[in-house]
Amino acid sequence: WQLFTKPLPQPQSKSQNRQGGEQIVLLGLAAMAGALILAIYASGATALYNYSYKAGLMLLSLITLALLYWSLERLVRSPWGRILKAIREDEQVAKALGKNVFWYKLQALMLGGAIAGIAGAFYAWNLTTVYPSNFEPIITFNSWTIVVLGGAGNNAGTILGAIIFWAYNSITRFVLPTEIIKDASLGAFRIMSIGLILMVLMIWRPQGILGKKEELTLGQ
Template sequence: MVDYLIFLAILTSTFSLLALGLNLQWGFTGLINFGHVGFMTLGAYVTVLLSLKGVHMLIAILVGASIAALLGLIIGLSTLRLRTDYLAIVTIGLGEVIRLVINNQELPVGDNWISGVFGVQNYPIPLVIIQPNIFLRIFMIGLLTLLGIVTIFALYTWVSSAKKQLKTFIGKHSIYQQEFLSRLIISIFLGLLLLAVYISGVISLYNYTPKAGLLLLCLLVLAFVFWRLEIALRSPWGRVLKAIREDEEVAIALGKNVFWYKIQSLMLGGAIAGVAGAFFAWQLSAIYPDNFQPQLTFDCWIMVILGGSGNNIGSLLGTVIFFTYNTLTREFLPRIFTQLSVEQLGAFRIMFIGLVLITMMVWRPQGILGKKEELTLDK
């Protein structure tokens, strides 16, 4: 049970990074990217192949993120002059082209060249070879505890801000009451999940397993990326991105280089997705081109839409909800619908999440935490 929770926590953290990258591109800048998995693919393969060549994994992941950012630059220079719908078509095609090229290309795996269709295995994974002593294990547990405390404090601050609004704006009492209650429920939900992950992490770190070390590393990177994005998006740079999303003609009239800001958004979002790809590869321990199907991009879109576009906390919430649903239906549906085959159960799960998404679009098109006035679906 503990190992399974660690696995789910790593997967959720990895896709939270992926969702943050997409939210930057679409939620804050209004760029429709249907090939987001292409950035993830490049980050994964570049990191893994460099690691097999003896490159330190920290350098490998930075190079992988840089190559993914370079892809964003290439896409931007070649497609941002196009209209939004054409940009979507080009990106989904490019994401699939990257996967097919890797599938049909020979890759430099160590000292040999191996066909991409056979995948890449037996590559280095962070913190596998170390055998931490008791002091290092306590230090790692302390880092995990610190992350948990910071997260709880952030959730408390988030709920408290809604409570202050509730006390201040008496004229719109019902609106702010609903906001406060929703934040309180979400915080309790996330807090309970955090507690389960924390307990599993402490157990696995004390009785050290490599996956526990990978979880700690992934959570640290996720916390750092989230923190820096929040600061950047509240700065003048972030406000320009929002202005471009709402009406880029206004931003142009104010003297902003809209094209360059879009390039920056694509590159930074792509780099974040590249980092997510590295963690995805490290968790799988073996990667194949079919691990990077277009479905991953649309799963990421579901996460961002569910949580609310233009809201980083919403992206994290949408990812948690998506994998909670995914896990619960995988575990309990076979026990409820015993007459259905595995293929039918898989189709049912996809159909049901589609129904949830349709209902969400009708009832609350801005997502759980999104703001309706900032909705980008109609841009």
């Protein structure tokens, strides 16, 4: 109980307030959407000889994603979601209103962790075996890319970002002719290209495709 009621230390700057719990939830949703796209693609690839083994994965993933999206949209519009937005904008104002900032952040962390756990279960189902080497830093980079690409503070944007990212990843991996670029350099080319796209996006549209610009401004 003391852990939940202990006051949060004073932030050093307003820029730290932007690290609200919503980003954790969006990361979990991005991982879930990414796992879904990967599962759909892999199921289609194995359809030629053994689709029945993963026949239920795509359907269950779609149902789970739809339920998660519906639940998160309701949470965003609920008093709980509005408190999280207030914490993101200015923690001191939320504290002045009597809100336990630490407890709300912890709730958002637990929710995001639960969604990420569901995504991990589908990921393991799709691969059938899981090793520590499957979870490299590039996985975190891909999740952040999906969130930034789709739009800040937008659940639909996270799903759209996952679709665009995995479509790009599949096209550059399986469709791009080997005469243009060698297989040995293809991995580095994909990472370099997505990094360049992110740089351009952050300059011309930092809020993402479906994001709102006011979501990036403190105090709005």
